[in-house]
Amino acid sequence: MSSNPQKGTVKIELGRRYHFAASHRLHSPALSEEENCRIYGKCNNPFGHGHNYVVEVLVSGEIDPATGMIANLADLDGFVEREVLDPFDHKSLNEDVAAFDAAVPTTENLCIEIFRRLKTFPNAKLERVRVQETSNNSFEYAGDHGNG
Amino acid sequence: MVLLTRKIEFSASHLYHNPDFSAEENRRVFGKCNNPHGHGHNYTLEVTVAGEPDPITGMVLDLRDLKEILEREVMQRMDHRFLNYEVPELAGQIPTCENLARVIWQLLDPKIKQAKLHRVRLYETPDLFADCYRNGTEGADPG
Numbered sequence: 001m002s003s004n005p006q007k008g009t010v011k012i013e014l015g016r017r018y019h020f021a022a023s024h025r026l027h028s029p030a031l032s033e034e035e036n037c038r039i040y041g042k043c044n045n046p047f048g049h050g051h052n053y054v055v056e057v058l059v060s061g062e063i064d065p066a067t068g069m070i071a072n073l074a075d076l077d078g079f080v081e082r083e084v085l086d087p088f089d090h091k092s093l094n095e096d097v098a099a100f101d102a103a104v105p106t107t108e109n110l111c112i113e114i115f116r117r118l119k120t121f122p123n124a125k126l127e128r129v130r131v132q133e134t135s136n137n138s139f140e141y142a143g144d145h146g147n148g
Numbered sequence: 149m150v151l152l153t154r155k156i157e158f159s160a161s162h163l164y165h166n167p168d169f170s171a172e173e174n175r176r177v178f179g180k181c182n183n184p185h186g187h188g189h190n191y192t193l194e195v196t197v198a199g200e201p202d203p204i205t206g207m208v209l210d211l212r213d214l215k216e217i218l219e220r221e222v223m224q225r226m227d228h229r230f231l232n233y234e235v236p237e238l239a240g241q242i243p244t245c246e247n248l249a250r251v252i253w254q255l256l257d258p259k260i261k262q263a264k265l266h267r268v269r270l271y272e273t274p275d276l277f278a279d280c281y282r283n284g285t286e287g288a289d290p291g
Contacts, residue, residue: 009282009283010250010253010254010280010281010282010283011280011281011282011283011284011285012246012249012250012278012279012280013278013279013281014245014246014277014278014279015269015276015277015278015279016275016276016277017274017275017276018275058279063244063246063247063250065241066166066168066169067164067166067177067178067242067244068164068241068242068243068244068246068247069242069244069246070246072177073276074179
């Protein structure tokens with residue numbers, strides 16, 4: 001297949017959305033009961049609550065002229081399935097994900113954790129992760145400079 | 149600078165097949181997308197332009213002009229077409245979301261004169277899309 005005549009003038013990113021459902025409770029052991037209640041409100045309910053999360057993953061790279069792809073979707077899907085969906089779907093983020101033993105599972109921290117898990121994807125460069133907690137709240141992380 | 153986004157939808161069919169691959173390799177790499185009869189999608193295209201609002205009209209660009217450009221360059225070329233056989237700009241390329249987004253960028257960029265093309269986002273399905281930016285510009289604006 002022919003290569004792109006204008007290679008290099010346009011930057012292309014591939015975006016893929018994934019879905020999982022999980023529960024969490026926002027509670028910091030560094031805060032008093034009253035402070036936890038005041039800061040996290042309903043999200044501090046000791047029994048937890050859940051969301052249908054949407055994870056948007058954006059990767060970049062050169063389009064392979066033989067396949068027309070930045071990365072084969074089957075490879076990306078398999079990687080995200082293994083690194084994020086299997087360990088998170090229908091789980092309690094507080095109880096079942098080791099990263100939240102020490103960190104409060106806010107969607108800010110969830111976004112950073114998902115980025116950390118996906119940045120080793122070998123077939124393209126991870127640009128950023130956007131996590132939608134509800135249709136009204138979303139969070140985006142593109143890595144720290146030099147650390148992403 | 150203000151960003152303005154216009155959305156259009158079109159429907160088209162395609163298939164993925166590389167004549168340099170064996171039949172077995174085509175099936176392995178492209179999976180269901182290698183079905184020789186093709187298959188289709190409802191594509192959603194979001195075109196974002198950047199510019200300063202004109203002090204007299206208050207507009208970054210006249211939306212009528214943008215609508216006409218999208219109609220001529222995208223709808224008439226691609227809507228209800230078989231992308232592999234009917235869109236010459238894709239000749240010799242696999243019509244993936246990435247390649248189609250890039251072709252759309254290349255068609256639109258020289259036609260948009262009042263403002264600057266900032267981003268082309270093409271959804272092949274609600275869960276799969278490709279973004280194009282001018283190389284060297286910041287891509288990380290809120291999606």
